[in-house]
Amino acid sequence: MEVLKIATAGSVDDGKSTLIGRILYDTKSLTTDKLEAIEKTSKQRGYDYLDFSLATDGLVAEREQGITIDVAHIYFSTKKKSYIIADTPGHVEYTRNMVTGASTSQASIILIDARKGVIEQTNRHFFINNLLRIKDIVVAINKMDLVDYSEEVYNKIKADFEALMSKRDYQDQKITFIPVSALKGDNVVHKSEEMPWYKGEALLEHLEQLNKADIYNVGTPRFPVQYVIRPKTDEFHDFRGYAGKVYGGNLSVGDEVMVLPSKTRSKIKDIYFYNEKYETASRRSSVTITLEDDINVSRGDMIVKENDLPTIDKQFTANVCWMDATTLTPGTKYVVQHGVNKVLAKVDRINHKIHPDYSGIEKDVTELKVNDIASVTFKLNKPIFYDQFKNHRTNGSFILIDSQSNNTVGAGFIQ
Amino acid sequence: MNKDTSHINSLENEAIYIIREVAAQFERPVLLFSGGKDSITLVRLAVKAFYPAKVPFPLMHIDTGHNFPETIEFRDRLVEELGLELIVRNVQDSIDEGKVKEETGRYASRNQLQTTTLLDAIEEFKFDACIGGARRDEEKARAKERIFSVRDDFGQWDEKNQRPELFDMLNGQIDLGQNVRVFPISNWTELDVWSYIEEEDIEIPSIYFAHKRKVFLRDGMIWSAEDEVVYRDDHEEVIEELVRFRTVGDMSCTAAVLSEATTISKVVEEIRESTISERGARIDDKRSEAAMEKRKQQGYF
Numbered sequence: 001m002e003v004l005k006i007a008t009a010g011s012v013d014d015g016k017s018t019l020i021g022r023i024l025y026d027t028k029s030l031t032t033d034k035l036e037a038i039e040k041t042s043k044q045r046g047y048d049y050l051d052f053s054l055a056t057d058g059l060v061a062e063r064e065q066g067i068t069i070d071v072a073h074i075y076f077s078t079k080k081k082s083y084i085i086a087d088t089p090g091h092v093e094y095t096r097n098m099v100t101g102a103s104t105s106q107a108s109i110i111l112i113d114a115r116k117g118v119i120e121q122t123n124r125h126f127f128i129n130n131l132l133r134i135k136d137i138v139v140a141i142n143k144m145d146l147v148d149y150s151e152e153v154y155n156k157i158k159a160d161f162e163a164l165m166s167k168r169d170y171q172d173q174k175i176t177f178i179p180v181s182a183l184k185g186d187n188v189v190h191k192s193e194e195m196p197w198y199k200g201e202a203l204l205e206h207l208e209q210l211n212k213a214d215i216y217n218v219g220t221p222r223f224p225v226q227y228v229i230r231p232k233t234d235e236f237h238d239f240r241g242y243a244g245k246v247y248g249g250n251l252s253v254g255d256e257v258m259v260l261p262s263k264t265r266s267k268i269k270d271i272y273f274y275n276e277k278y279e280t281a282s283r284r285s286s287v288t289i290t291l292e293d294d295i296n297v298s299r300g301d302m303i304v305k306e307n308d309l310p311t312i313d314k315q316f317t318a319n320v321c322w323m324d325a326t327t328l329t330p331g332t333k334y335v336v337q338h339g340v341n342k343v344l345a346k347v348d349r350i351n352h353k354i355h356p357d358y359s360g361i362e363k364d365v366t367e368l369k370v371n372d373i374a375s376v377t378f379k380l381n382k383p384i385f386y387d388q389f390k391n392h393r394t395n396g397s398f399i400l401i402d403s404q405s406n407n408t409v410g411a412g413f414i415q
Numbered sequence: 416m417n418k419d420t421s422h423i424n425s426l427e428n429e430a431i432y433i434i435r436e437v438a439a440q441f442e443r444p445v446l447l448f449s450g451g452k453d454s455i456t457l458v459r460l461a462v463k464a465f466y467p468a469k470v471p472f473p474l475m476h477i478d479t480g481h482n483f484p485e486t487i488e489f490r491d492r493l494v495e496e497l498g499l500e501l502i503v504r505n506v507q508d509s510i511d512e513g514k515v516k517e518e519t520g521r522y523a524s525r526n527q528l529q530t531t532t533l534l535d536a537i538e539e540f541k542f543d544a545c546i547g548g549a550r551r552d553e554e555k556a557r558a559k560e561r562i563f564s565v566r567d568d569f570g571q572w573d574e575k576n577q578r579p580e581l582f583d584m585l586n587g588q589i590d591l592g593q594n595v596r597v598f599p600i601s602n603w604t605e606l607d608v609w610s611y612i613e614e615e616d617i618e619i620p621s622i623y624f625a626h627k628r629k630v631f632l633r634d635g636m637i638w639s640a641e642d643e644v645v646y647r648d649d650h651e652e653v654i655e656e657l658v659r660f661r662t663v664g665d666m667s668c669t670a671a672v673l674s675e676a677t678t679i680s681k682v683v684e685e686i687r688e689s690t691i692s693e694r695g696a697r698i699d700d701k702r703s704e705a706a707m708e709k710r711k712q713q714g715y716f
Contacts, residue, residue: 003422031689072558073551075604082422084602096579103581227435231468239467245432245583274463285424286431286464299439323579337584340436399584406565406588408578 002212005084007101007134009125010111015142019111019182020074020085021052023204026189029076030055049183071101080208095356095371096323098128099411103397106216107136107207114147114179118160123357126161130168131319131356131373131413133217133393136210137175140203144195145181151197154179167358170390178203218283219248219392222310223303224339229288241272241288242297244340247394251289252280256306259297260385265306266291300341302385310385310395317351317377317415318389320368324402324409328368328376334409335401336380339394342401344381351375375415389413423611430457430599431464432583433562434546437597438464438471440587441544444597445502447533448474450486451663452619453548453600455493456608459617460599461546462497472546473500477533479525480507481644481665489620504536521633521646524668534570537594544587546597552604562601568592605661606686613679623682625659625674636670 010016021038024030030038034055042051055074074085086101088094102108110125112118129137139161147153158177165175178187179198186192187202201209229241251257255268271281272288281287289303297303304310322328328347336345353362353374368374389396400410434457437444446461448454461470476490494501506528509515514535515528537545551558561577563585578586587595600608612619629640631651638645640653644667647653658671659682676682 003425073602074558075552075602077604077606082604082607100579100581226432227439227465229465229468233467236467241467243435243464245428272466274466284428286428286435288466335588337586339584340439394582397582397584399581399586401586401588403588406586406590408580408586411579411581 003082003084004107004207004210005086005105006207007086007088007098007105007108007129008111009088009098009101009108009129010142011113011119011121014111014113015053015182016087016111017053017055018051019109019140019142019180019188020087021055022182022185022188023085024055024074024076025050025052026185027076027078027204052182071097078204078208083207095124095128095373096321098125099132099321099323102128102132102134103411105134107138107210108134109138109140109203112139112141112157112161114141114143114150114153114157117153117157118164120357122161123164126164126168127356127358130170130173131321133170133173133390135173135217137173138203138206139175139177141177141179142182144179144186144192145184149179149181149186149192149194151195154198164358176200176206178206217393219387219395220308221249221251221283221305222247222387222392222395223251223289224341225297225299225301225303226340228298239290240294240297241290242303243286243288244303245286246281246283247339248283248392250280250282251303251305253278257291257303258306258309259291259295260302260304260310260312261383262296262301264293264295266293266295268292302339302341304385310387310392312383312385314381314383315348315377315379316384316386317375318398318412319354319415320374320376320400320410320412322368322370322372322374322410324407325370326402326405326409328400328410329366333403335403336378336384336398336412337401338384338386338398341384343384345378345400346380348377348379351377376412386414388415423607423614426600426603426607427460427463427611429602430460433585433597433599434461434464436585436587437544437546437599440585441595443540443542444472444544444546445475445540445542446470446472446546447548448476448490448501449548449664450476450482450490450620451548452608452612452623453550455617455619456603456611457546457548457599458493458497458499459615470497470499473502475502475504475536475540475542475545477529477536478503478505478507479529479665480505481525481642481667483620483622483642483660483663483666485620485622486663489618493618502536502540504532504539506532508532509535521648522668523646524665526665526668529665530570537570542594543589544595544597546599548600549598550603550605550608551598551601560598560601562598563587564596564598565589566594566596570594572596606683609679609683609686613683619679620663622660622663624679625657625677625681627655628658628671629653630656630658630671637672638670639666642666 038054072087088097088101108129141157180187189204191202223244225242225244227243253268269290269292271278330347333346336343350365353365356373387395396414398412399408402409506525509532515531630637631640631653659674676685
């Protein structure tokens, strides 16, 4: 069994929570007590159907307003896969939540209300999914029951969306259109009998057959050192292990490596996972590595293959999604957290703002406000070791921390 | 090693990464240990994260005084075997000092009172990070919790002002007086925890397995009649049933389930088939629909 993380995006009232609730219901993932609570509340509110959105709308404030206001995580599994859905709200002001949800996902569902078609929000959702280079996208055209399950409506929306696709930056993205009714359960988990003209898969069928190879971005191996393990016991007197997670590709015993920033060369001696030694550490595994040579390595350093170095530089340009109520202005200093490494950074210049609805860019920008996306150049107080985001999702991304408030105020994707 | 193919292994790798981040980013972390399966799982993950070195932070148990005796025995044996440091702080002391007032009546529990004892202990030891075993699948309010969740001086959770968490990057920067609650097994489900316990052959307290117990029924739930702390009306009849517990919180608010699962593999099988969620057996969440969220805002774990 494998894990698939999915981000969802839709505008208010597109029926996103209902869709998720429907998936949970049809996969029998709702437990008796949760189902009872939904039945009870639906009845109290006088609905003549089950309001599945109640399964996911978690916080009191949300229930009061009837909207989702933050990223919620929902778990369910089938015999084939274990799913984690990051349910992110679709309002304009919550771009930051969508970026957050998409950052940990391998696939994404964009919801469109069949009655409304492709709207400005849809452009934004697609833009963000493209910016974050999500490999597999499902465009779920919802509320088909309210347009008489019309093939014409479906085709029109599909054509409108395809027009958008030509504008995208990341072309290598698989996009699948599925007509659904979350409320009635058409083409969500089960194939619909109402739309014989649709020959494709139901939503869950599509997700079930996604291959790991198709949805994971892989790159070259990068090993940021998280923690140095020095037991100082009699048995492990001279043990000096570097704990961290392997990103991008595999590392093996005997690999000729270089430690950055010192550029010291060595070889991988042993790879430990707990008390067992392995020949290879595969990507995304949290291992402990020892080196042949006794060299000085500390947290924030990076072990890479000697013949495959990242860019080592004291400045870079990135697409930044600004997430804070304060503004970003040239000259301001922030902490850049790049993986586990932290450096001080100064905003050198804002190159241009990017309208996330594909309406172009805006030059001569003096500040960024919350939910703005822009190309920004930073200067650092010491070099970092990065890859372009398009080549390495992990080593090409960073967060910005405000050292006054300590808040995470932005996310960046290195160009 | 092909650690990224299996579902449990990928969750394990994620949790180990998070625990290492805690040790690296904070001065005085602590692992909150309840004696339950989730915190036992955390201990295993912490041991794995730092091998061959020792776990570089202590465990702390906020003892309600209403624990199942098996849990306490188990706790003491575990820390002894693994050579871990254990801190215990008692809710009874907070009651004796007049800081909190014991609840009375049918649904009296010490679950809420734990918060005061916990916050006092955090202040006493100046802990800046508390690792806990909460999972997002447990409850709707937990589903929105971050992995690094910042609490103010009063231990409060501001759900509308949470830091975004992108990719693997965890921002542990805080001000003096603040602390971070850390949830390494956020993305695990109840079944994942049980499967991991089975796969890793982790020992857990005996009350998690089916055993004969004197119980009584109330509100459609099964309560232990063997322990005085569980309030029982005289007319509530005591019967003997084969039961096990799905959680081992405060005895006074933890209900049992009928079960024949005497081994870990049978428990896993039962959970797989089960249609009652885990917190369905915790009466304090049923008090109101927003029960958990309210407790969290007050600083409950």
